[in-house]
Amino acid sequence: MTVKTDEFFRKADQLIAAGRFIDSKGWVPATSGNFSAKLSDGNIAITVSGRHKGRLQADDIMLIDSKGNSLDGKKPSAETLLHTSLYQRFPDVQAVLHPHSINATLTARLFKHEIVLKDYELLKAFAGINTHETRISIPIFGNDQDIPRLADKVENYLDRHDHAVYGYIIAGHGFYTWGASVDDALRHLEALEFLFDVEIRLHGVTRL
Numbered sequence: 001m002t003v004k005t006d007e008f009f010r011k012a013d014q015l016i017a018a019g020r021f022i023d024s025k026g027w028v029p030a031t032s033g034n035f036s037a038k039l040s041d042g043n044i045a046i047t048v049s050g051r052h053k054g055r056l057q058a059d060d061i062m063l064i065d066s067k068g069n070s071l072d073g074k075k076p077s078a079e080t081l082l083h084t085s086l087y088q089r090f091p092d093v094q095a096v097l098h099p100h101s102i103n104a105t106l107t108a109r110l111f112k113h114e115i116v117l118k119d120y121e122l123l124k125a126f127a128g129i130n131t132h133e134t135r136i137s138i139p140i141f142g143n144d145q146d147i148p149r150l151a152d153k154v155e156n157y158l159d160r161h162d163h164a165v166y167g168y169i170i171a172g173h174g175f176y177t178w179g180a181s182v183d184d185a186l187r188h189l190e191a192l193e194f195l196f197d198v199e200i201r202l203h204g205v206t207r208l
Ligand SMILES: CSC[C@@H](O)[C@@H](O)C(=O)COP(=O)(O)O
Pocket: 030, 031, 032, 033, 034, 047, 048, 049, 050, 051, 076, 077, 078, 079, 098, 100
């Protein structure tokens, strides 16, 4: 059994705090969502499957290797592959957060394939953006209980788009976002939530 390092416990604390905040906003109801953070040795701290993500305790964060294999006998998130494939593709990504929010769900009903966010000051919350005069696109994928197949769809999209991608929505499910630290990913999550909310109000739930 792999020994858990101080770094593991530090990152686990960050994920627990992030979960408390995300849940305080109502974005991870009823055990939904999952969170992870990469460690310097390439292993990953990730939420144990089925736990309430707003009420995480230290033993609700477990250790997996870069391929998603459990290193401590616990059962990782059912959506672990969506995390590990992002770490594999983007070496700078250090944290991945997955909420199930009402706004992500409504956005997918309104926009079908992608949502374009442009001319918002809050776009500057995304790493590398320093003006509102820009646009980002958040793709929307159909939900799928077959996680390897869903991960393939995400991979395929990322293969075809070389601009910065800050997240993606899974229709009727939630969204994924990531960053160079747990704080970075949390900032992206909060910004996306705000921008989804604005777009929903703008385009009107009456079209649903
Ligand atoms: C409560 S249903 C949500 C799950 O099916 C899943 O989508 C999810 O986000 C949480 O799964 P988990 O295995 O706890 O990481």
